[in-house]
Amino acid sequence: MNLAAYSPPAGAGEILGLLAWCATAAGVAGLLIVGINMAIQLNRGEPGEGAAHFRGIFFVTLGCLVASSAGPLVAALGDLSLLGP
16 A cells, blocks of 8 residues: 655745744744843852753753754655555
8 A cells, every 4th residue: 555645835845944933033032031030140149050041041052953953854854755565
């Protein structure tokens, strides 16, 4: 039994591009929010406070990396048709 190959709609590339731009904007906003939190809590002086800020930066950067790699990953995988034996 052969299944038909999946062909994405014509606007799939545009949607991936839009999602990449939105992920970039969300990443910039996330880094700004972490930076604002660092500036607000500068004089609080709790030990280990820097690790919490760098953890926030790490998660924002990791999210941007995952979101921005979606388009190239889809392009690299190519045809993902499900062909039976």
